[in-house]
């Protein structure tokens with residue numbers, strides 16, 4: 001008997017709203033309908049395994065097909081099917097109470113995902129692309145009659161006898177005129193590939209031709225012919241659903257290649273598998289970071305029961321691990337709510353810290369088991385680890401045992417090892433251990449050599465993250481201060497209160513200062529005469545560590561730092577009072593000659609740090625030529 005009825009929601013205008021707000025990502029209708037078909041298929045399998053269904057299961061597959069002329073897309077399954085009563089119950093009674101509240105609340109929704117699912121509207125996403133949706137279904141239950149439901153996207157529907165002779169369901173979409181782009185082989189293939197590569201139920205989209213061997217020709221060479229085969233969308237069982245004990249290294253690498261066909265092999269991976277207090281599986285890969293600029297985010301794919309959801313995993317994966325690759329599958333992540341809700345969700349928080357913990361454990365284990373191998377990978381993983389140590393306290397607590405400092409002679413140390421190594425020679429008069437580093441070994445070579453001559457060690461901190469890293473660990477480590485090797489003259493970098501004797505009298509000192517101030521003639525260069533070893537350079541130009549860091553932060557847009565950013569670059573010029581050249585300047589009778597010598601020594605200092613440019617550089621070259 002044909003029956004008419006009204007879908008039980010309490011407002012007339014829900015469909016226009018769904019259509020309007022969902023329009024931007026309307027391809028998800030296919031995600032929703034194929035997922036439903038796959039769910040129905042899994043259910044019949046389960047019923048059979050429980051002995052509650054004894055009929056033939058047959059070839060359990062979901063088929064997607066389209067008819068360009070009739071303008072239809074059909075999703076067919078051989079799942080449990082629905083009786084007319086069930087259709088009324090599951091499809092007609094949309095699972096939410098206050099439709100008015102819904103309309104109010106989601107007037108401003110930006111994202112289809114916010115609406116779908118939250119209100120159990122998966123099926124209704126069909127109306128984003130269809131002017132009419134038809135269900136033909138035959139339930140698995142004994143004696144069930146086939147049923148047909150049809151609805152044009154208004155709240156009116158029709159239900160009556162259907163024509164399906166085999167167990168399962170067809171969803172037939174009569175595609176509306178704005179959505180005809182979906183009536184294309186290419187478009188549908190693309191969407192199916194995106195969402196269903198790892199669907200647990202076989203998914204077929206028409207046929208494709210494949211070339212197969214067909215006997216041999218008269219010379220015994222194999223012959224080929226083209227045959228039509230099912231165009232199967234999904235791969236065999238994805239590895240994240242398999243127990244780690246059953247997997248070999250090659251399986252992980254092969255899966256990685258399926259995900260990222262053009263990437264180099266990963267460095268290593270972590271298999272995630274937890275079912276309490278939330279359910280999550282997945283494999284995270286540490287990629288090779290080829291260049292510093294190779295920070296491609298959004299490489300982790302999020303699945304829910306093997307259906308692709310998104311590659312935006314912000315909030316779920318800790319910020320510092322966003323550069324990892326791989327997949328996460330969890331039915332417990334609320335996929336259909338807005339960002340702010342996600343951040344506050346307790347499962348998401350737990351998942352986030354679980355991932356952090358797992359990554360820390362894995363790194364710790366690699367470090368312990370094979371330190372050499374770990375150190376070889378350090379140039380790739382150092383970035384993640386340092387980023388994590390900066391941004392996540394809990395990670396820092398674990399990573400302080402395997403986060404490494406690398407010195408300019410390419411040796412690696414843990415934080416503790418490093419302190420032990422340098423503490424005897426690099427402790428200042430207040431008991432602080434001073435770590436020295438360079439962020440540009442070429443430019444700062446003169447400073448590095450001076451430091452090494454004094455037996456100091458210099459760390460290499462030349463990746464983009466190191467500036468932050470230095471500031472951060474300095475805060476965390478007790479009684480440690482960290483200075484760039486060119487922050488001061490070597491004798492003052494680590495102030496041990498050992499005063500070198502001045503060979504100059506106070507009067508001579510003042511004279512030297514005056515000569516240099518005049519010769520340099522720049523107010524932002526502050527001149528002082530210092531008692532240094534006669535072997536050190538006659539003039540050293542430095543920028544104060546504090547000032548430089550503040551300026552760097554200002555340049556990176558650090559809040560509250562604008563003040564420092566607007567200050568002119570200012571430098572300290574240290575004149576080595578014990579250097580021969582300084583004596584020579586004093587001995588020189590002629591004021592002009594004094595000034596020339598001072599200028600030359602100052603320019604050499606600038607030159608050694610790449611600070612001498614433009615007209616100053618030209619003047620220096622000319623002066624040098626005339627001196628020769």
Ligand SMILES: Nc1ncnc2c1ncn2[C@@H]1O[C@H](COP(=O)(O)OP(=O)(O)OP(=O)(O)O)[C@@H](O)[C@H]1O
Pocket residue numbers: 032036037040077079080081082090091116117118119120121122123124169
């Ligand atoms: N192909 C199908 N075979 C059998 N039952 C189906 C099929 N499609 C839908 N159903 C039934 O209709 C119900 C409603 O589907 P709908 O997609 O609207 O919501 P859902 O799948 O329960 O939730 P959501 O899509 O938000 O995850 C399903 O729970 C299921 O019982």
